[in-house]
Amino acid sequence: MPNPVVFFEILGKDKAALESFYAGLFDWQMTPVESEAPDTYAMVSPGSGINGGLGKSMDGGPGHVTFYVEVANIAESLSLIESRGGKRVAGPDQMPNGPLIALFSDPEGRVVGLVEANSWRKG
Template sequence: MGRPVVHFEITGRDGQALRSFYTRLFDWQIDADNPMGYGMVAREGNTTEDGVGIGGGIAGMPEGEGGGYVTFYVSVPDVEATLTQVESLGGSRALGPEKISDDLVIGQFRDPEGNLIGVIQAMSQSA
């Protein structure tokens, strides 16, 4: 069985403007009430009648960083092992592993064409 896409991320220079845009466009309820101001789009309430859909995040980029990106995150059992495999297959590590919280580790890589993809490991997944 393949690994599921579990999160999307949209970033740009003005996180508040992006959150407003996607709220008005898709009627997403976005909660940015956290220390990082990271706008969370919950999966609940954003699915089809069959329950298809994923949650995500919409945020601004740190000052001095690029113009933003759109990416998705795939659930993996081990971020470091996955990033090592990416490198062996011709991709490159962009970030991580980075511990976001006590129960969450993320990483990002660029595939051989330069596309930015994320990987996410819930600590409850680790052995």
């Protein structure tokens, strides 16, 4: 079964500057996440293609860009990743009103996200 890219995330030091840059450059629509402080995170609607998120990095660092791949089972995927030389970075974590996610690094250190299919929790 193919595993599609289903989400992207852009995190950095200054959410407002990133929001202004990407909205002005690509005409992306930004919607603040109500459960977060307005200056922390927003959902990104590019108009077509996959949706994403944009926000302030949690550790105050320079941030990163991550894409998320949908998998049937995160635990099994993380085991396979580790058996092939990758490393678990975070998770699995159930996002509030959202999916089960995890992060891993490939053998060269690039971080990629996983989203478990059918794991979305509403309210």
